[in-house]
């Protein structure tokens with residue numbers, strides 16, 4: 001998918017706040033081997049590296065556009081690789097800490113995925129993950145509604161992006177069934193205040209809308225964006241707009 005780091009970074013403060021909450025769950029130890037799955041621009045991976053003294057951190061991501069920005073954060077303790085999360089899991093490298101911020105929602109079948117991720121942890125290792133869990137919020141529903149109507153429905157062959165994220169109870173169970181200890185799973189709502197409906201559109205266009213842009217034919221892309229924008233403007237005519245954003249935190253030791 002064609003990620004655009006500049007559009008993604010337009011809400012840098014809002015997007016990085018959950019990462020710092022995730023860091024609070026990480027047990028501070030020296031000399032860890034660490035992997036950040038879906039590291040994006042690497043900026044937050046760099047903060048993680050500063051936080052974990054003497055540790056070696058590898059950030060992987062499938063997007064060349066995002067990793068271009070990561071070059072800037074490389075050090076002798078922090079490296080980056082262009083690699084898919086699923087491909088990484090097929091390699092037998094193991095780590096003391098596996099962390100992932102706002103990336104695993106792009107991977108399917110979380111029950112199996114989490115088992116596989118846990119299997120690359122060294123004994124005593126920690127998993128710390130944050131995924132957005134606001135897929136039932138109206139902003140996402142409107143996107144699915146637009147995609148579900150013609151001419152987009154026909155062009156997409158009825159495809160609509162389904163969510164991969166499990167409930168908090170299901171994540172807790174997956175951690176337990178994989179012999180996790182010190183299990184922590186909880187949701188947090190981030191109360192974002194955005195300028196207007198256009199700002200919500202910009203937010204979504206950097207992430208959730210990407211698969212639709214990838215699948216739609218060029219001659220429908222602009223109309224799709226305009227139709228979605230109109231729906232947002234109808235629901236959110238006010239300014240500023242309150243955008244409560246729910247995220248799930250998942251952590252355990254193994």
Ligand SMILES: C[S@@+](CC[C@H](N)C(=O)[O-])C[C@H]1O[C@@H](n2cnc3c(N)ncnc32)[C@H](O)[C@@H]1O
Pocket residue numbers: 003019037038039040041042044060061062063066083084085086100101102103106107207
């Ligand atoms: C929302 S961004 C988050 C980036 C970073 N973790 C952060 O918090 O700033 C999601 C990232 O996950 C990456 N991603 C999505 N699916 C992936 C996959 N299957 N393998 C590797 N990276 C993936 C995207 O390329 C993107 O950079």
